[in-house]
Amino acid sequence: KTKAGPKDFLHIDDFDKDTILSILDRAKEVKAKIKSEDRTYLPFKGKTMAMIFAKPSMRTRVSFETGFHLLGGHAIYLGPDDIQMGKREETRDVARVLSRYNDIIMARVFAHQDILDLAKYASVPVVNGLTDYNHPCQIMADVLTIIEHVGQLEGKKVVYVGDGNNIVHSWLLLASVVPFHFVCASPTGYEPDARTTKRALKAGVSKIEITKDPKEAVKGADVVYSDVWASMGQKEEAEYRRQVFQEFQVNEELMELAGPNAYFMHCLPAERGVEVTNGVIEAPNSIVFPQAENRMHAQNAIMLHVLGL
Ligand code: CP
Ligand code: NVA
Numbered sequence: 001k002t003k004a005g006p007k008d009f010l011h012i013d014d015f016d017k018d019t020i021l022s023i024l025d026r027a028k029e030v031k032a033k034i035k036s037e038d039r040t041y042l043p044f045k046g047k048t049m050a051m052i053f054a055k056p057s058m059r060t061r062v063s064f065e066t067g068f069h070l071l072g073g074h075a076i077y078l079g080p081d082d083i084q085m086g087k088r089e090e091t092r093d094v095a096r097v098l099s100r101y102n103d104i105i106m107a108r109v110f111a112h113q114d115i116l117d118l119a120k121y122a123s124v125p126v127v128n129g130l131t132d133y134n135h136p137c138q139i140m141a142d143v144l145t146i147i148e149h150v151g152q153l154e155g156k157k158v159v160y161v162g163d164g165n166n167i168v169h170s171w172l173l174l175a176s177v178v179p180f181h182f183v184c185a186s187p188t189g190y191e192p193d194a195r196t197t198k199r200a201l202k203a204g205v206s207k208i209e210i211t212k213d214p215k216e217a218v219k220g221a222d223v224v225y226s227d228v229w230a231s232m233g234q235k236e237e238a239e240y241r242r243q244v245f246q247e248f249q250v251n252e253e254l255m256e257l258a259g260p261n262a263y264f265m266h267c268l269p270a271e272r273g274v275e276v277t278n279g280v281i282e283a284p285n286s287i288v289f290p291q292a293e294n295r296m297h298a299q300n301a302i303m304l305h306v307l308g309l
Pocket of ligand 1: 056058060130138267268
């Protein structure tokens with residue numbers, strides 16, 4: 001059992017290094033149980049989870065719902081048209097009502113403030129399933145995948161190439177508590193949030209570099225990581241961003257510069273031929289599907305932690 005922390009899972013740096021690593025150890029254990037024929041481990045038996053989605057999703061919805069079910073619980077999907085948090089009903093009311101029915105709430109929202117408000121007013125744990133600011137469950141799954149393929153994260157070089165978005169913020173918050181080498185290569189004007197970068201640098205835990213040169217950045221990388229150039233909520237900018245981000249495509253040439261030991265990762269969904277080529281996603285060193293699978297295992301361990309199980 002890990003140390004008691006906040007009741008919610010909203011940002012990776014709300015937890016210390018030992019807690020993060022013990023959640024990941026737990027993820028490995030629970031993954032092994034699920035992979036075996038053993039179906040007797042049912043810690044979520046009798047529990048229900050409300051899942052609020054203000055945005056579309058495949059991985060987050062299916063991995064949370066399946067994971068919670070496999071460990072004995074029941075998950076309720078609430079799509080963008082269902083509760084319309086903040087529109088049909090105030091967030092603070094949603095939080096208090098759902099807390100009366102459910103043992104845990106998972107939410108994917110636009111404004112980060114919405115998840116903060118939800119957590120503030122909910123009496124049950126709230127898990128962040130992506131906001132415009134961050135995506136902590138994704139990065140927990142990514143670290144689990146890196147540990148499985150590379151052996152460990154400490155001392156390794158992770159190079160993110162593209163938009164300084166929610167994925168990057170979670171990498172920076174992770175780098176504030178767990179030591180590794182993180183590089184973000186983004187075009188001018190698309191760098192990650194300056195306050196988050198400053199905080200991560202000030203923490204002095206990891207080596208952090210923000211650069212505009214993807215070719216230089218990927219040299220010696222253990223992992224090259226990509227994400228869409230236009231996130232959910234920015235799709236009308238997609239065309240324009242394609243021009244701005246041209247030099248930031250992860251293609252065979254860039255992976256060549258990264259070297260033979262570099263794995264390719266992407267949180268998915270990917271736009272093949274845009275931020276990454278088909279060849280890079282399909283290459284033997286691409287670990288995007290083990291990475292997607294690990295969403296479920298990492299999240300099961302996160303839920304066990306916040307539920308105190
Ligand atoms: N990576 C991820 O969160 O995928 P979805 O948007 O499909 O949930
Ligand atoms: N940055 C992407 C991640 C999707 C999982 C988005 O927010 O749309």
